[in-house]
Amino acid sequence: MSRRIAKGFTLLELMIVVTIIAILASLAYYNYARYAFRTRRADGREMVMRIAAAQERFFTNTNTYVTSTAGITNAPPAGLGLSTTSTGGHYTISAATGTCGDTNCYVLTATPVAGDPQTSDACGALTLDNVGNKSWTGAHPPTNGNCW
Numbered sequence: 001m002s003r004r005i006a007k008g009f010t011l012l013e014l015m016i017v018v019t020i021i022a023i024l025a026s027l028a029y030y031n032y033a034r035y036a037f038r039t040r041r042a043d044g045r046e047m048v049m050r051i052a053a054a055q056e057r058f059f060t061n062t063n064t065y066v067t068s069t070a071g072i073t074n075a076p077p078a079g080l081g082l083s084t085t086s087t088g089g090h091y092t093i094s095a096a097t098g099t100c101g102d103t104n105c106y107v108l109t110a111t112p113v114a115g116d117p118q119t120s121d122a123c124g125a126l127t128l129d130n131v132g133n134k135s136w137t138g139a140h141p142p143t144n145g146n147c148w
Contacts, residue, residue, distance in 0.1 A: 038145050040118045041126070044091035044110035045148065048128050051093055051108055054080040055130070065106040065130065067097040086110065090118045091126075105130045123147035 051072060055065050058080060066072055071079040072095055084093045091110040110126040112118040124138030126147060136147040 034145070037118065037121045040088060040090045040116075041121060041123060041147065043086045043088040044093075044112075044118075044126050047086040047091060047093055048108050048110045048126060051080065051082055051095070052128055052130075054082055055095075055106055055108075065095075065104070067095055067106055069094050071095065085113075089113065090116050 054072075058076075059065050061077070066080055069084050072082050072084050072093065073079060075081045085091070086093065090113060092113055094109050094111065096107050096109070097105065107127055107129045112121065112125070122139045123136040125136065127133075127135045127137070134148040138147070
């Protein structure tokens, strides 16, 4: 009597492979999502730094800082002439008078746009003041890389 040699895979072997692929895919998705948050966060940081540089140029010419969002969007020489929305559209930037209480200081805040996936970022809103202090409103310490 001849023995028949089985060819192919059993259902158990197939299920083990599918399980391993599912675990690897879930890890890959989690890491991709974290990477996407960091990438979108860079968009907000870049816009805040651009407005801060424009604030310093404005201060050089007028000896005051722009302390409202309207001042950011006004054309020079009355304002900075910049958009208050980041290049990628993930953050809106606002300017306010800082803790010194007059136009000799400012605080810029990059807030994630409502409805954007970036609102789920652990860092929350990013802030920068005229002396270079960088902060965020989210979790401390952040779980998704450095906020700044």
